[in-house]
Amino acid sequence: MAAASTDSIPSVNKAWVYSEYGKSADVLKLDPSVPVPQIKEDQVLIKVVAAALNPIDYKRALGYFKATDSPPPTVPGYDVAGVVVKVGSQVTKFKVGDEVYGDLNEKAVQYPKKFGSLAEYTAGEERVLALKPKNLSFVEAASLPAAIETAYEGLERTEFSAGKSILVLGGAGGVGTHVIQLAKHVFGASKVAATASTRKLELLRSLGA
Structure with missing residues (x-):
């Protein structure tokens, strides 16, 4: 082959x-x-x-x-x-x-x-x-690397850990959507708050904010 x-x-x-x-x-x-x-x-x-x-x-x-x-x-x-x-x-x-x-x-x-x-x-x-x-999909996979690396490194640099709360400004953006999900599902945040325009608020809730 x-x-x-x-x-x-x-x-x-x-x-x-x-x-x-x-x-x-x-x-x-x-x-x-x-x-x-x-x-x-x-x-x-x-x-x-x-x-x-x-x-x-x-x-x-x-x-x-x-x-x-x-x-x-x-x-x-x-x-x-x-x-x-x-x-x-x-x-x-x-x-x-x-x-x-x-x-x-x-x-x-x-x-x-x-x-x-x-x-x-x-x-x-x-x-x-x-x-x-x-x-x-290939498209979904290609959208991930740089944004999720940025989000993960940001949480690491702030020494974010389980039980802490976080506010994500611009939560509907590429990095913001990953910060919300990582904070909640990987780092164990007690509360995730996020900002975005009104039409994107349901997206933020679905991600875990």
């Missing part, structure tokens, strides 16, 4: 690319012939099914952290969900055909990858990926 799959992997693919910093609408272009990344021993090649956009993507494109960024040209995108089509020699956790998801960058602003998730194929280290839960 691995050999047949490898034979069918193209040498180039479509990817969104920017070659200079600026507003995404001005600098981001769809390139139909970007070389498919070569994987390292600890990486897998993923056929991308879904990719998410986060605030860090437009901030990176604007050059907000160019001092620690990998220099353009850049294929943006941190979050990915897709199917493994090739595995490096040191990879033990995944095999060809596995459905995976994750955030391709271990550190958001310190030398993020030049080749992200906004492409037909992308490469990711085994350690930054996980098997996609069967009860999540």
Whole structure:
């Protein structure tokens, strides 16, 4: 299966690319012939099914952290969900055909990858990926990594623990919805309060606020 799959992997693919910093609408272009990344021993090649956009993507494109960024040209995108089509020699956790998801960058602003998730194929280290839960679609899985990492780290940094109460400002946003659920179901909050516009209040209640 691995050999047949490898034979069918193209040498180039479509990817969104920017070659200079600026507003995404001005600098981001769809390139139909970007070389498919070569994987390292600890990486897998993923056929991308879904990719998410986060605030860090437009901030990176604007050059907000160019001092620690990998220099353009850049294929943006941190979050990915897709199917493994090739595995490096040191990879033990995944095999060809596995459905995976994750955030391709271990550190958001310190030398993020030049080749992200906004492409037909992308490469990711085994350690930054996980098997996609069967009860999540690829789109749902791709929406999770960066937002839930931010939410979890925020709760850890505040040393949040069971029995404490929390107020979540902007509870209906990507990070806010995860903070509510993590605080209640993982960290054991005694009470979760949250703010949002009136039409989103039922959503907040359904999440546990």
